[in-house]
Amino acid sequence: VILLKTYISSSKSHKRLPPSPPKLPLIGNLHQLGSSPHRTLQVMAQTYGPLMLIHLGTVPILIASSVGAAREILKTHDVTFASRPKLNIPSRISYASKDIAFSPYGEYWRHVKSIAVLHLLSNKRVQSYRYVREEEMSLMMEKIRRDGKLVVNLSELLVSLTNNVVCRVSLGKRYDGRNFKNLLERTMTVLGSFSVGSYIPSLRWVDKLSGLEKKVDEFVKEFDEFLEGVIIEHEQKKEVGAQGPDLVDILLEIQRDNLTGFSIERDTIKAIVMDLFSAGTDTTFTSLQWAICELLRHPQAMKEMQQEALKIGQGRSMIVEDDLEKMPYLKAVLKETLRLHTPNPLLVPRESTQDVKLLGYDIPSGTQVFINAWAIARDPSVWEAPEEFRPERFLNKPIDYKGFHFEFLPFGAGRRGCPGIQFAMTVNELVLANLVYKFDLSLMGEDELDMSETFGITVHKKSPILVSTTPRS
Numbered sequence: 062v063i064l065l066k067t068y069i070s071s072s073k074s075h076k077r078l079p080p081s082p083p084k085l086p087l088i089g090n091l092h093q094l095g096s097s098p099h100r101t102l103q104v105m106a107q108t109y110g111p112l113m114l115i116h117l118g119t120v121p122i123l124i125a126s127s128v129g130a131a132r133e134i135l136k137t138h139d140v141t142f143a144s145r146p147k148l149n150i151p152s153r154i155s156y157a158s159k160d161i162a163f164s165p166y167g168e169y170w171r172h173v174k175s176i177a178v179l180h181l182l183s184n185k186r187v188q189s190y191r192y193v194r195e196e197e198m199s200l201m202m203e204k205i206r207r208d209g210k211l212v213v214n215l216s217e218l219l220v221s222l223t224n225n226v227v228c229r230v231s232l233g234k235r236y237d238g239r240n241f242k243n244l245l246e247r248t249m250t251v252l253g254s255f256s257v258g259s260y261i262p263s264l265r266w267v268d269k270l271s272g273l274e275k276k277v278d279e280f281v282k283e284f285d286e287f288l289e290g291v292i293i294e295h296e297q298k299k300e301v302g303a304q305g306p307d308l309v310d311i312l313l314e315i316q317r318d319n320l321t322g323f324s325i326e327r328d329t330i331k332a333i334v335m336d337l338f339s340a341g342t343d344t345t346f347t348s349l350q351w352a353i354c355e356l357l358r359h360p361q362a363m364k365e366m367q368q369e370a371l372k373i374g375q376g377r378s379m380i381v382e383d384d385l386e387k388m389p390y391l392k393a394v395l396k397e398t399l400r401l402h403t404p405n406p407l408l409v410p411r412e413s414t415q416d417v418k419l420l421g422y423d424i425p426s427g428t429q430v431f432i433n434a435w436a437i438a439r440d441p442s443v444w445e446a447p448e449e450f451r452p453e454r455f456l457n458k459p460i461d462y463k464g465f466h467f468e469f470l471p472f473g474a475g476r477r478g479c480p481g482i483q484f485a486m487t488v489n490e491l492v493l494a495n496l497v498y499k500f501d502l503s504l505m506g507e508d509e510l511d512m513s514e515t516f517g518i519t520v521h522k523k524s525p526i527l528v529s530t531t532p533r534s
C-alpha cells in the first residue's frame with residue numbers, strides 16, 4: 062500500500078502543469094486581480110504565457126489568453142471543457158443549476174439547451190417577435206424626441222428597452238413597475254457579488270457573516286414569487302393572445318404535451334426564464350451602450366453610419382428589420398464594439414470533466430477555465446492596431462462572432478456557446494440604426510467620454526451616457 066501511494070503521488074508530481082504566478086497561502090492570487098480581472102490577467106499572461114494556472118483562493122483556475130489556447134479548449138477538447146463549475150450564487154439563483162447557463166454538462170443540460178435552441182431562440186422564433194422590437198424601439202425614439210435638447214440619459218433608456226423586449230417576449234407583457242425594475246437590477250448585483258465561500262470553502266461562513274447569503278436568499282424568494290405569479294397567470298389564460306405565444310406559453314406547452322420526451326418540472330421553467338433575464342438583458346444593453354460611446358468618440362465612424370442609414374431609410378419614418386441586411390457598416394460597428402468591449406470578457410467559466418493534455422501541459426479533471434476573450438480580441442499578433450476602433454477591419458471579411466473564429470469570441474464557442482446571438486444582435490442592430498438615422502447626438506457636460514468599466518461577469522460603462530439630441534430632418 063505504501064509503495065502504491067508513493068507511486069501515485071510521485072506520478073502526480075510529475076504532471077506538467079501550466080506556469081503559475083507566485084501565490085499567497087489561502088487567498089492564492091485573489092489579491093492581484095483588482096477591479097478589472099481581464100486586464101490584470103492579460104498583463105500576467107505576458108509573463109506566464111497563453112495558458113497559465115492561477116489560484117483564486119484555493120481553487121486552481123486555468124486562464125487561456127491566445128487564439129491557439131482558446132481553439133484547443135473550445136474546439137479540439139470541446140466535450141472535455143463543456144461543463145460549468147458549481148458556483149455558490151449562480152447555483153442558488155438558478156434553482157440549483159436547473160437552468161441552461163450554469164447546469165453541469167450532461168443529459169439534463171442537453172435537454173434544456175435544445176429547448177432553447179429549437180423552441181425559444183431559433184431564428185424563426187426570434188423573427189416572430191419583430192413587432193415587439195419595432196414597437197419598443199419606436200417608443201424609445203419618441204421619448205428621445207420629446208426630451209429633445211434636454212439631457213437624455215441614453216443608458217437608462219437602453220436598459221428599459223432591453224428589459225421591456227425580454228419581458229414582452231418571455232412573459233407576454235411589460236412589467237415596468239418600480240418593484241420589478243428593482244428586482245432586475247438586483248439580479249445583476251447579486252450575480253456579480255463575490256462569494257468568498259466559492260473560492261475558499263473553509264471561509265464560507267464569511268458569506269453568512271457579511272450578509273451575502275441573506276441577500277441572495279431574499280432575492281431568490283422574491284423572484285420566485287414573481288415567477289410563480291407569472292406562471293399561474295399563464296396557466297389560467299383561456300387562450301394565447303392574438304400576437305402568438307410568449308416564451309412562458311411555449312415552455313408550458315412543452316411541459317404539458319411532453320414535446321421533448323423529457324419531463325419538465327416547474328423549477329426548470331422558472332430557471333430557464335431566469336436565464337433569459339440574467340443572460341439576455343445585461344449583455345445586450347451593455348453592447349449597445351459601448352457602441353454608442355465609440356461612435357461618440359469617433360465622429361467619422363458616426364458620419365459613415367448615418368450616411369448608410371440615410372441611404373437605406375430613404376426618408377421613411379424608421380429603419381425596419383428587413384433593411385438591416387443591407388447595412389454592412391452598422392454590422393461592422395457592432396462587431397468592432399464587441400471586439401473592444403467584449404461584454405463578458407472572461408466568457409462564462411467552464412470546467413473540465415476529465416484529465417486532458419493541452420498545449421503540452423497536463424490539466425486535471427475538475428479544473429475551472431476562464432477564456433480571456435477580451436485579451437485575445439486585442440492580441441497584437443492577430444489584430445492590426447488592436448487598441449483602435451476601426452469598424453472597417455470587418456468590412457468584406459468573413460470574420461464573424463458565431464464561434465468559428467477564435468480570435469473573436471464575444472459569444473463563446475462550441476456546445477456551450479451562446480444561443481441568444483440572433484435575439485441580441487437583432488435588437489442591437491435595429492436600435493443603433495434608428496438612433497443614428499433619427500438623431501444627431503452630442504455629449505453633455507463632458508469633453509471626453511469617461512470609459513471606465515464596472516466589475517462583474519458583464520462589464521458595463523461605469524457612468525451613464527448623457528447626451529443632447531437633435532432630430533435629423
Ligand code: HEM
Pocket residue numbers: 161162163174177182336337340341342344345348404405408409411471472473474475476477478479480481482484485
Ligand atoms: C450581446 C449579447 C450577449 C452576449 C455578449 C452573450 C455572451 C454569452 C457568452 C460569452 C456565453 C458563454 C459561452 C461559452 O461558454 O462558450 C453565453 C451563454 C449563454 N447565453 Fe448569451 N450573450 C448575449 C445575449 C444573450 C441573450 C439575448 C440570451 C437569451 C435571451 C442569451 C442566453 C444565453 C444562455 C442561455 C447561455 C448559456 C449556454 C450554455 O451554457 O449552454 N445570451 N452568452
